[in-house]
Amino acid sequence: MSGVIVTNPPKASAKDVAQLSAYGTATVSEALGRTGSFGLGLRPVQQDVRIAGTAVTVLCWPGDNLMIHAAVEQCGEGDILVVTTTSPCTDGLFGELFATALEHRGVRGVVIDAGIRDTSELRQLGFPGWSAAVSPQGSVKATAGSVNVPVVIGGQIIRPGDAIVADDDGVVVVPREHTAEAVVACEAREAKEAAARYAFQEGQLGLDRYGLRETLVRLGVTYQTYEEYSANGQHHA
Structure with a gap:
């Protein structure tokens, strides 16, 4: 070499x-x-x-x-x-x-x-x-x-x-x-993260700040109570 x-x-x-x-x-x-x-x-x-x-x-x-x-x-x-x-x-x-x-x-x-x-x-x-x-x-x-x-x-x-x-x-x-x-x-990016940091310190959720609730809906993710989830036979613990 x-x-x-x-x-x-x-x-x-x-x-x-x-x-x-x-x-x-x-x-x-x-x-x-x-x-x-x-x-x-x-x-x-x-x-x-x-x-x-x-x-x-x-x-x-x-x-x-x-x-x-x-x-x-x-x-x-x-x-x-x-x-x-x-x-x-x-x-x-x-x-x-x-x-x-x-x-x-x-x-x-x-x-x-x-x-x-x-x-x-x-x-x-x-x-x-x-x-x-x-x-x-x-x-x-x-x-x-x-x-x-x-x-x-x-x-x-x-x-x-x-x-x-x-x-x-x-x-x-x-x-x-x-x-x-x-x-x-x-x-x-630093400015964007600083704004997000302040929002999170004030209690805002990433789900809302980034519009992710709509993403969950689009992907078919659903919310169920514990009772509903258990009744559907998906809970085994």
């Missing part, structure tokens, strides 16, 4: 990324039409942390973190390291020493579709991570891969410079060309 290290790829607007950092992954994904989520495969190694940044992508061979070492040089202020492997891998390819080097360069966190280790040290360092596994298993540095090329995680294509948002719920990617419209959509 040969590889390539791409330097200075285009990046999402730093202003847009900063604005996206105010929104959770659920809001961003919903605002984008329920797209962009990396799915259930990646979980945070910490809690109550949200980051947003621009992707530096890494494609490694399983059990080999050579290209992460190469990627550190390509990372800068506001980036998020996004790592995957050519086939499934749970080895601990990323740990405290990488985090120390990346923190020095202003990197905001790591998203790795493989194993992560030194999780206690990462939390103490304040360097956020999302991974497919936690494992003490080490790695070699022997096989070529690539840096700053398109990669796929959880069915999502991530290109270098795309915006990444990550929090307790997971990870979402926003294509670098669409961050401005994503910010506008997030603002609109």
Whole structure:
């Protein structure tokens, strides 16, 4: 396997990324039409942390973190390291020493579709991570891969410079060309949710606010008292 290290790829607007950092992954994904989520495969190694940044992508061979070492040089202020492997891998390819080097360069966190280790040290360092596994298993540095090329995680294509948002719920990617419209959509969704939150605090039901009673009727859902339900032979407890 040969590889390539791409330097200075285009990046999402730093202003847009900063604005996206105010929104959770659920809001961003919903605002984008329920797209962009990396799915259930990646979980945070910490809690109550949200980051947003621009992707530096890494494609490694399983059990080999050579290209992460190469990627550190390509990372800068506001980036998020996004790592995957050519086939499934749970080895601990990323740990405290990488985090120390990346923190020095202003990197905001790591998203790795493989194993992560030194999780206690990462939390103490304040360097956020999302991974497919936690494992003490080490790695070699022997096989070529690539840096700053398109990669796929959880069915999502991530290109270098795309915006990444990550929090307790997971990870979402926003294509670098669409961050401005994503910010506008997030603002609109947040305003809509704020209005709904106030309504619910005042006692309104979602059935009424969203017109769902009509949906229940259309789907043939009926209301029955307990006695009616029992009389129809549908209650066996």
